Amino acid sequence: xxxxxxxxxxxxxxxxxxxxxxxxxxxxxxxxxxxxxxxxxxxxxxxxxxxxxxxxxxxxxxxxxxxxxxxxxxxxxxxxxxxxxxxxxxxxxxxxxxxxxxxxxxxxxxxxxxxxxxxxxxxxxxxxxxxxxxxxxxxxxxxxxxxxxxxxxxxxxxxxxxxxxxxxxxxxxxxxxxxxxxxxxxxxxxxxxxxxxxxxxxxxxxxxxxxxxxxxxxxxxxxxxxxxxxxxxxxxxxxxxxxxxxxxxxxxxxxxxxx
Amino acid sequence: xxxxxxxxxxxxxxxxxxxxxxxxxxxxxxxxxxxxxxxxxxxxxxxxxxxxxxxxxxxxxxxxxxxxxxxxxxxxxxxxxxxxxxxxxxxxxxxxxxxxxxxxxxxxxxxxxxxxxxxxxxxxxxxxxxxxxxxxxxxxxxxxxxxxxxxxxxxxxxxxxxxxxxxxxxxxxxxxxxxxxxxxxxxxxxxxxxxxxxxxxxxxxxxxxxxxxxxxxxxxxxxxxxxxxxxxxxxxxxxxxxxxxxxxxxxxxxxxxxx
Numbered sequence: 001x002x003x004x005x006x007x008x009x010x011x012x013x014x015x016x017x018x019x020x021x022x023x024x025x026x027x028x029x030x031x032x033x034x035x036x037x038x039x040x041x042x043x044x045x046x047x048x049x050x051x052x053x054x055x056x057x058x059x060x061x062x063x064x065x066x067x068x069x070x071x072x073x074x075x076x077x078x079x080x081x082x083x084x085x086x087x088x089x090x091x092x093x094x095x096x097x098x099x100x101x102x103x104x105x106x107x108x109x110x111x112x113x114x115x116x117x118x119x120x121x122x123x124x125x126x127x128x129x130x131x132x133x134x135x136x137x138x139x140x141x142x143x144x145x146x147x148x149x150x151x152x153x154x155x156x157x158x159x160x161x162x163x164x165x166x167x168x169x170x171x172x173x174x175x176x177x178x179x180x181x182x183x184x185x186x187x188x189x190x191x192x193x194x195x196x197x198x199x200x201x202x203x204x205x206x207x208x209x210x211x212x213x214x215x216x217x218x219x220x221x222x223x224x225x226x227x228x229x230x231x232x233x234x235x236x237x238x239x240x241x242x243x244x245x246x247x248x249x250x251x252x253x254x255x256x257x258x259x
Numbered sequence: 260x261x262x263x264x265x266x267x268x269x270x271x272x273x274x275x276x277x278x279x280x281x282x283x284x285x286x287x288x289x290x291x292x293x294x295x296x297x298x299x300x301x302x303x304x305x306x307x308x309x310x311x312x313x314x315x316x317x318x319x320x321x322x323x324x325x326x327x328x329x330x331x332x333x334x335x336x337x338x339x340x341x342x343x344x345x346x347x348x349x350x351x352x353x354x355x356x357x358x359x360x361x362x363x364x365x366x367x368x369x370x371x372x373x374x375x376x377x378x379x380x381x382x383x384x385x386x387x388x389x390x391x392x393x394x395x396x397x398x399x400x401x402x403x404x405x406x407x408x409x410x411x412x413x414x415x416x417x418x419x420x421x422x423x424x425x426x427x428x429x430x431x432x433x434x435x436x437x438x439x440x441x442x443x444x445x446x447x448x449x450x451x452x453x454x455x456x457x458x459x460x461x462x463x464x465x466x467x468x469x470x471x472x473x474x475x476x477x478x479x480x481x482x483x484x485x486x487x488x489x490x491x492x493x494x495x496x497x498x499x500x501x502x503x504x505x506x507x508x509x510x511x512x513x514x515x516x517x518x
Contacts, residue, residue, distance in 0.1 A: 023407060027407070030404065138417070140290060141288065141291040148285055154406075154410040155417050158397070158414050158417075
């Protein structure tokens with residue numbers, strides 16, 4: 001049954017203070033989580049991290065350090081990013097409690113899930129936030145809203161554990177047998193798709209790379225919440241490939257060659 | 260409406276690390292709580308506390324420092340103490356979520372509420388735990404169950420805030436008009452009662468001070484969860500006074516004098 005929690009990783013992006021990494025590791029271990037991924041930490045490994053981890057140093061030792069958020073999310077089917085509430089483009093939001101339930105449900109079906117936390121002072125960039133399927137806001141006093149990083153990890157890990165404990169008490173839902181075609185694509189597959197989509201939109205001159213506006217953001221929000229499956233992704237990718245060919249006139253040349 | 264949260268105090272008992280006091284203050288302020296009471300802190304005020312408070316130093320400056328838990332609880336009608344699950348005498352337990360709801364309900368009715376947190380390594384003593392009406396256990400992995408102090412404050416303060424936000428969304432329940440007689444007694448009044456009760460039990464030789472066993476604990480558990488009101492307390496105290504008189508034979512002497 002713990003297998004479920006093993007599918008849930010905590011991703012800390014650009015952390016400044018190693019003490020917060022240690023505090024996050026301790027909070028994770030208290031709540032039964034073990035997978036920690038650090039994106040470009042400023043100071044790690046560190047004695048401060050070990051001190052604050054206080055018995056959870058196994059999690060620090062097993063932590064994966066990567067250079068970009070994209071690498072940290074490889075293989076993830078659900079990506080939940082912590083965020084302040086007001087953003088330029090409103091994104092699908094979850095409460096911490098809903099976040100715990102959603103993470104457990106996906107993990108129970110064998111999907112990899114990421115809980116993503118931003119920098120101590122600056123949070124996640126807009127680009128990083130747009131790689132998340134949902135944003136999670138921890139309700140806090142608007143007059144003093146910024147939680148300590150390890151405290152934020154504590155709250156979400158606690159809600160994951162509460163959802164996990166509640167699921168233990170219920171008769172296990174039969175895990176639906178999902179054909180590979182029907183499985184949602186992973187975060188990295190979605191990123192490849194966005195790059196392909198963007199390229200296609202530039203080629204057809206719908207997107208001006210010098211004035212991109214919020215076009216890609218809006219498209220990311222749409223596909224990000226749609227749980228696109230493998231079959232649908234193949235179709236979308238096929239459309240893009242053909243669109244680009246068409247934009248380059250290759251379609252016409254191909255027709256000529258066919259004649 | 261914030262008045263409600265102002266009735267809820269956080270009590271930290273015998274804290275070793277001032278950084279944890281600062282972290283607790285920040286977690287409180289994030290969640291809209293402001294009243295911090297420190298029982299016999301080892302190192303306070305402290306630069307470490309200020310550093311970890313990070314913007315919540317107003318809460319540290321306003322913190323009340325007292326010598327005993329009893330002083331910290333003066334005036335409180337509901338006392339909730341954090342505890343590991345297994346104790347010699349099982350006590351009425353609340354989940355953190357129930358704790359948030361109970362604290363808000365009492366605070367809304369104008370009662371003072373205390374959330375009590377123990378020492379980093381040793382928690383609360385049995386004596387301190389028995390001053391609490393309910394114990395709260397934060398569900399954690401049994402293999403690594405001890406949360407950082409500030410993280411524990413974060414979880415309970417978060418549940419208080421969630422309950423408070425939920426209460427805002429519902430039409431306000433009319434606050435029942437409670438006669439003074441019907442108001443539950445405060446924690447300090449209950450302590451005086453226990454002293455009186457213990458004295459009476461010794462006088463009637465029901466309690467052997469050299470072999471007290473768990474008698475007082477069991478009585479504390481009973482009265483602690485019963486929300487004894489002022490009228491009932493007056494009755495109980497009257498019974499004790501008369502019991503002691505009787506045990507000393509004063510009753511007989513009085514009767515003689517009356518003759």
